[in-house]
Amino acid sequence: xxxxxxxxxxxxxxxxxxxxxxxxxxxxxxxxxxxxxxxxxxxxxxxxxxxxxxxxxxxxxxxxxxxxxxxxxxxxxxxxxxxxxxxxxxxxxxxxxxxxxxxxxxxxxxxxxxxxxxxxxxxxxxxxxxxxxxxxxxxxxxxxxxxxxxxxxxxxxxxxxxxxxxxxxxxxxxxxxxxxxxxxxxxxxxxxxxxxxxxxxxxxxxxxxxxxxx
Amino acid sequence: xxxxxxxxxxxxxxxxxxxxxxxxxxxxxxxxxxxxxxxxxxxxxxxxxxxxxxxxxxxxxxxxxxxxxxxxxxxxxxxxxxxxxxxxxxxxxxxxxxxxxxxxxxxxxxxxxxxxxxxxxxxxxxxxxxxxxxxxxxxxxxxxxxxxxxxxxxxxxxxxxxxxxxxxxxxxxxxxxxxxxxxxxxxxxxxxxxxxxxxxxxxxxxxxxxxxxxxxxxxxxxxxxxxxxxxxxxxxxxxxxxxxxxxxxxxxxxxxxxxxxxxxxxxxxxxxxxxxxxxxxxxxxxxxxxxxxxxxxxxxxxxxxxxxxxxxxxxxxxxxxxxxxxx
Numbered sequence: 001x002x003x004x005x006x007x008x009x010x011x012x013x014x015x016x017x018x019x020x021x022x023x024x025x026x027x028x029x030x031x032x033x034x035x036x037x038x039x040x041x042x043x044x045x046x047x048x049x050x051x052x053x054x055x056x057x058x059x060x061x062x063x064x065x066x067x068x069x070x071x072x073x074x075x076x077x078x079x080x081x082x083x084x085x086x087x088x089x090x091x092x093x094x095x096x097x098x099x100x101x102x103x104x105x106x107x108x109x110x111x112x113x114x115x116x117x118x119x120x121x122x123x124x125x126x127x128x129x130x131x132x133x134x135x136x137x138x139x140x141x142x143x144x145x146x147x148x149x150x151x152x153x154x155x156x157x158x159x160x161x162x163x164x165x166x167x168x169x170x171x172x173x174x175x176x177x178x179x180x181x182x183x184x185x186x187x188x189x190x191x192x193x194x195x196x197x198x199x200x201x202x203x204x205x206x207x208x209x210x211x212x213x214x
Numbered sequence: 215x216x217x218x219x220x221x222x223x224x225x226x227x228x229x230x231x232x233x234x235x236x237x238x239x240x241x242x243x244x245x246x247x248x249x250x251x252x253x254x255x256x257x258x259x260x261x262x263x264x265x266x267x268x269x270x271x272x273x274x275x276x277x278x279x280x281x282x283x284x285x286x287x288x289x290x291x292x293x294x295x296x297x298x299x300x301x302x303x304x305x306x307x308x309x310x311x312x313x314x315x316x317x318x319x320x321x322x323x324x325x326x327x328x329x330x331x332x333x334x335x336x337x338x339x340x341x342x343x344x345x346x347x348x349x350x351x352x353x354x355x356x357x358x359x360x361x362x363x364x365x366x367x368x369x370x371x372x373x374x375x376x377x378x379x380x381x382x383x384x385x386x387x388x389x390x391x392x393x394x395x396x397x398x399x400x401x402x403x404x405x406x407x408x409x410x411x412x413x414x415x416x417x418x419x420x421x422x423x424x425x426x427x428x429x430x431x432x433x434x435x436x437x438x439x440x441x442x443x444x445x446x447x448x449x450x451x452x453x454x455x456x457x458x459x460x461x462x463x464x465x466x467x468x469x470x471x472x473x474x475x476x477x478x479x480x481x482x483x484x485x486x487x488x489x490x491x492x493x494x495x496x497x498x499x500x501x502x503x504x505x506x507x508x509x510x511x512x513x514x515x516x517x518x519x520x521x522x523x524x525x526x527x528x529x530x531x532x533x534x535x536x537x538x539x540x541x
Contacts (some may be wrong), residue, residue: 052264056217077220077262080249100250103318113289113318119249120319123220124242124264173265174293186451189313194386 012099052123062126066091067135068126075122082106082117087134093133093162097191098168104190107170108132114170116189133162145169145214148203156194164190168204169214215253222264226392226424232263234394234422241265241424243285244320246312248326255338256345265523266321270426275300278432281390284425284456287313288378291322293463300432303460306441307381313450323425325378326389326405329416330480331452332360343369346412351413360454363526364479369514370413373477374406375452380476381441383484387430393423404429406481412495413480435460438497442526442533443476451524453477455525457533461497468492468501473509473534478526485509488530497538499531506530 054060059074066089075084082099085091085108094117097105101119108117109131136143142150145168156163167190171177176186182206184197192200207214223229233239240259242248243266251257271285275296282291291297292308312320329335334342334352341350353361353371361371379402387402405417419425438461445451456476462469471492473485488509495501506527515523535541 019420052220053223054220056219056260060220078215078217100253101246104313107315111380114315115319116246116315119246119316121220121242121249121262124245124266170314176314178457185449186314188448189315205339 002031052126054123060123062123064122064125064127065129067131073122077121077123079122080118081110081120081122081125081130083109084122085117085130091134092134095159095162097160097163102191103160103163104167105160105163105165107190109166109170112173114167120176132167133166136165144207144210144214145172145203148207148210149200152199152203152206154196154199154203156192156196160190160192160194160196164200165193166209168200171204172208172214177204179203215249216255216258218252218259219261220264221261222267224267226265226426228423229263229265229268230392230394232261233424236261237421239263243324244287244316245317245324245355246320247324251329251336254336256336263541265424270323271321273297280430280432280490282319282322282428282430283465284427286322286388287318288312288320288322288325289317300436301385301430302440303385303435303439303458304378304381304430304438306438306456307377307456308457308508310441310443310453312379313426320426322378322460325376326382326425326428327417328376330372331375335369336373344372344409347412347414354516357518358516359521360452360477361516361519362479363481363513363515363519363522365408366411366480367411367413367432369411370409370480371524372409372413373479374416374481375476375481377441377443377456377476377480379406380456380458380474381484382428382430382474384460384474385430385433385435386472387428387518389425390427391419391423392426393420395420399429405482409480422540432463433460433472435472438463438537440533440537442536444530455522455529457529459530459533459537461492461534461537463497463538466497468495468497468531471505473530475506475509475526475530478513478522487511497540499535499540502531502534502540503527507536 025202054077061074095105097103099118101116106117107114111128145165145197157200177183184203239261242262242264255272270283272283273286274281288308290303298305334340335344340352343351362373382402389400389405440459443453443456453476458474460472471489473488475483488505491505491508510527
């Protein structure tokens with residue numbers, strides 16, 4: 001379950017306990033390491049493992065801003081950003097397709113850059129700003145790219161669509177949407193098995209030439 | 215994905231110490247290849263040392279040399295105005311690799327250390343000397359259409375997958391490394407190794423050594439360059455064969471030349487003899503054909519990749535034609 005708190009709310013009382021537990025684990029893992037390796041070197045190294053340390057089974061705290069809202073979360077080191085978004089924050093618009101960085105269904109923006117959230121560890125995103133498909137619309141007003149996808153019927157089965165739209169927005173912001181060839185090249189990290197590509201390209205071209213702010 | 219311990223050191227030295235003292239640890243930067251391999255059970259580190267926030271992401275240009283921090287992102291370097299102007303071959307190779315999303319995550323240091331995409335390496339049910347030394351090579355007698363035609367051994371016929379590395383070897387780059395024993399510089403051509411009897415070892419790096427930067431001299435190759443990548447679909451796939459070509463021309467006579475191939479060997483494959491054959495000659499198709507023939511000397515194919523013996527020289531000629539606008 002999400003251990004989610006908006007920054008505007010009071011601190012979770014559990015945090016103090018977690019911090020103490022983490023400190024204990026930090027020390028105990030260092031002691032374990034010391035037991036198996038030559039002393040001075042490990043001590044020197046351990047002294048500078050200062051920013052984050054988490055044992056395999058231990059949940060580690062992190063702060064994220066997702067779609068403009070702040071969260072304090074805790075995750076195991078192996079949890080990906082994709083699984084965090086879907087399983088803990090219940091932002092299921094971001095899709096899990098291949099889970100190996102090959103299909104683009106999981107595309108989100110991290111600090112304004114589009115990435116494959118399936119190949120990003122959540123713990124490594126500490127302090128960053130994430131935008132998912134749920135963060136594009138302003139209330140009932142859809143983002144121009146969402147409008148254009150609807151108008152040009154760029155959906156088909158719809159599973160790849162959130163990732164396609166996140167990439168399409170980034171494509172224009174990156175200045176890589178000046179021609180059909182460039183759009184196709186810079187959208188190639190998003191695979192659509194239905195083959196909605198012509199409609200998607202048309203939607204991007206319309207937004208690009210329409211001059212709306214993306 | 216199996217469980218692992220996670221540490222994020224704040225200084226390079228702490229990262230190096232942590233790695234040097236723990237054989238079961240791995241550095242993680244972009245993670246685009248390592249997490250892929252961990253999800254498939256090909257690599258199972260017990261500890262990840264997060265180096266992504268170390269202050270190693272600067273891109274500087276001094277005395278006609280670019281110094282690119284190992285944590286710089288592929289997309290950042292490919293889009294840099296000075297790189298586009300002075301090192302267009304590198305920018306082209308970077309943009310030929312992966313997708314826009316992955317180039318926003320992948321780092322320069324990680325790109326050169328990415329592991330082969332040989333299907334026998336990736337499938338843990340199949341034998342692979344690179345993944346599990348002594349288990350055999352499934353590709354040798356298997357479906358080897360993506361595999362090497364140069365420099366292989368009877369232990370491994372996998373190819374190195376990086377496009378960027380093909381450009382860097384052509385441009386005479388140098389890798390800057392910090393390790394438990396101090397700092398050293400490795401000529402790019404000596405970073406990757408041929409498989410020999412130890413295909414599990416991709417590079418000449420020692421345990422705990424951290425790539426901190428790569429230095430690339432500008433050279434005279436700012437105009438007549440081309441990175442040609444031949445793949446099974448128009449974009450976002452690994453190369454069957456790739457060619458980095460860079461020429462310095464004066465009145466259509468070749469003053470200096472660089473040629474390297476990807477997708478043909480266990481390391482980015484520099485074509486020194488073919489380069490020499492180009493110098494002093496006019497930039498014509500006949501010159502390029504002769505160089506391509508020299509480049510392919512010693513190439514040997516397996517059952518399913520004989521097409522590379524023909525595709526290779528054709529790609530070389532085409533890359534040189536594209537670099538020089540010879541029709």
